[in-house]
Amino acid sequence: MKHTIEQFADAELTEQMFKIAKRELREDKYVREQSVEQLRNWVQKNEDLRDVRLDDEFLLRFLRCKKFSVPMAQQTLLKYLNVRRTFPHMTTQLDFLEPKLNDVISNGYIFASPKRDKNGRRVVIINAKGLNPKIYTSSDQARAHFLTYECLMEDQATQICGLIHVGDFSGVTTAHVTNWNPTEFARVFKWSEQSLPLRHKEIHLVNVPATLKWLIDFVKGRVSSKIRNRLTLYTQDKELAKYVDPSCLPQELGGDMPMKAMVELWKEELLAKRETIVNLDKIALLSDRGILRKSNFNAEKNANGMNFVSQIESIEGSFRKLEFD
Template identity: 75%
Template sequence: MVQDQGESTVLPEALLKIAKRELREDRCTREQCLEQLRNWVAKNEDLRNVRCDDTFLLRFLRAKKFSVPMAEQTLLKYLNIRRTFPHMSTQLDYLEPRLGDLIDQGYIFAVPQRDKHGRRVVVINAKGLNPKIHTSCDQAKAHFLTYECLMEDQETQITGLTHVGDFAGVTTAHVTNWNPTEFARIFKWGEQSLPMRHKEIHLINVPSTLKWLIDFVKNRVSSKMKNRLIIYGSEKELMKSVDQGCLPLEMGGKVPMREMIELWKQELATKRDLILGLDKSTLLSDRGIQRKSSFNAEKASTGGPNFVSQIESIEGSFRKLEFD
């Protein structure tokens, strides 16, 4: 077990009010739950070298509104997804050439400014990924790296994230880049394993031939997530919902994307050692992860027992599509 690395960051009063209102967090709750979770980590024989500093443990407590049992389960699932998909979720080094190239191309980055809600805005730019060069593994690592970096910030843990996805330039190859079975498993586990608060998801320039896939995905996430995903027909519509200052110049904002990317790389540099250090954490067994009855669990989390075959059918369909 990694020893506690210090007290929680001192947070502004306005942020503490948000934490109280949305997460049921106050000083007493925070201290008691941290102690309980830290003791649980220390006693759990299936865990090795898990960080026990406040910032790391608060990821899980805040994501589950300070329900310690739920935070414990999310921590186990988080470690399990890293253990099961190490090729996608570990060795997250922005200096590694393939991953660094995706970042340089602006495939995914966090805007330096916070929006009016105090949230970081994550931009996903399909043009920044060349499926002839980058694999689904590269793509997944870029996402994991982004979220690991952002979750090291306690303000972001409290306020959550806003996502803006620009699908301009999407081709059939972007979709068929993924192995259907692996995509299904990542999709199934991702929402329940990563301790993040996705507050808004805005999509723009979605080809008509891709909208039915998004509907397919929406039908297999929680109703809360489904209601937070909105597709826009134009940048003007998008800017009614997302602060203009939080969009790159190329999407109707004011700051050039290249400038935002360079600032993001500086942020990744400051967190590089922390993120790489996460690879020391080990889950020896998944026996502590609670599971519902197999049929109900699969139906609830994937939309039915034939989820993988449905994904394979989608891949086959996409190979026949031509995008506008």
């Protein structure tokens, strides 16, 4: 059976989705209109913002993520722009037609399954075999992630229903891990969770080698308890279909559609939104003075009381000495 992008991508909001919005986000027509207007007025008056989009779809991504708390949506918008400003080599120039970025996507490293699950959620597949760390840098890898998420954040159904992540670690090598500077990896990972207006509903990691357990534990320590409690590890991908709708998975992970076909549909979706995503580079944060911070980054403590930066330094050697079965 031939599948087309029109069957799956950017679904119209259904009655079920409106019910989810009401139940989980406190969203109705009145709240939506009032909150969008308040956030738009704030953006227009904020001297630290330049050329921020004022369309409903863009502003709603921040409001929905924060259940229509306008002050929290304001903070998330500032943090989102600050991530783009702090890590421009990873978060900007997300042109799908740029050769290296196009190659990473075409190789099937990261893509969104074209079909939504029964709860309206898109499933993001991350396939370690699709990235050759001897050819592509950590910046190339990160840009593929940010491109994927920017595309999905444009979709209102995804703003409401959220995402499921499936990471397949089969084929992971030492080079995949040593490709990253440990400190930058930790900062990007932590900042992205706090700054990207996405609803991460479930995270499933399959075929995780025992030698990577320390890295998974490290990542768990850097994310919120909410995300940590939504993360599940499997030693074999056979278990995955019990918890993720098989129709949303590629054949290689127990689903129906070949991964190659899913990737081609995803490329069509990226191409359709290419101009919108590229134009995001016009948006700028001139100062981060409006961002509220709980504590200074260097003073952050982990559960054992160890300084965060010291912890990164203490494990840096582990990134360089990994051996995989």
